[in-house]
Amino acid sequence: MQNSDIYGEISAALIAWFQQARRDLPWRRTQDPYAIWVSEVMLQQTQVATVVPYYERFLARFPTVEALAAADLDEVLALWQGLGYYGRARHLHAAARIVRDTLGGELPRGVQALRALPGIGEYIAAAIASTAFGLPEPALDSNVIRVITRVFNVAEDPQRAPVRRTLRAHARALLPPDRPALGNQALMELGAVICVARNPDCPRCPINAYCTARALGVQNERPVRRPRAALPHRHLVAALISREGRLLLVRRVPRGLLGGLWELPGGQRAPSEAPTTALAR
Secondary structure: OOOHHHHHHHHHHHHHHHHHHOOOOHHHHOOOHHHHHHHHHHHOOOOHHHHHHHHHHHHHHOOOHHHHHHOOHHHHHHHHOOOOOOHHHHHHHHHHHHHHHHOOOOOOOOHHHHHOOOOOOHHHHHHHHHHHHOOOOOOOOHHHHHHHHHHOOOOOOOOOHHHHHHHHHHHHHHOOOOOHHHHHHHHHHHHHHOOOOOOOOHHHOOOHHHOHHHHHOOHHHOOOOOOOOOOOOOEEEEOOOEEOOEEOOEEOOOOOOOOOOEEOOEEEEOOOOOHHHHHHO
């Protein structure tokens, strides 16, 4: 299952399917590295349907990296409002200023240079490098990881470094050298619309004949999942203070949960602490 002929067969079947079934998404209509970068940042931990209107509004207001770099952070955060994970917006803005001030307004082409920018990790760097610059870099997002762990029946935790290297090697072998962006996007699309997390639609999958996990009946057990950590619970208190029609707001510290956003004054309290006592601290 791991010889070059099989990789080529899987890749050809995937791309043929993708060219017929691909969704028409706005970031697929451009080769602009900046626009692709914005889309990848927004798509982190956020559904496509949610991202589309934000992406279109964001690029209408900040059509270039220079426009984003020149903007005030408050304006960027206001436009991001409702999309969540606001650290993404802060990093995007900070990186835009670095690109403007030190890189001549153009994103670097190489993966390592891209990863040196705030907010650009392994996946986003590879996605930009392949989609915008045509480099044969495998982009391992959750969709791609899911497809590969099923096709090759990788029965280990994909977050472990050795397993990650194995997944990257499979993904790289599946990329056609002359069309790496198409290969990455086909893998992502398959994971997003057919090879989904629960109850994948195996009969419709264009590469189901090559899927080892399906043949073994363990496709719902791949990828191997770590036990979820318990959700933390915090007890918070806030004060509503107004005078002559004006409301007191304070700004959160730049880092951490909802960093840099405005809120009512208050904070965390102990479970047994009275709200008034916590506010007096």
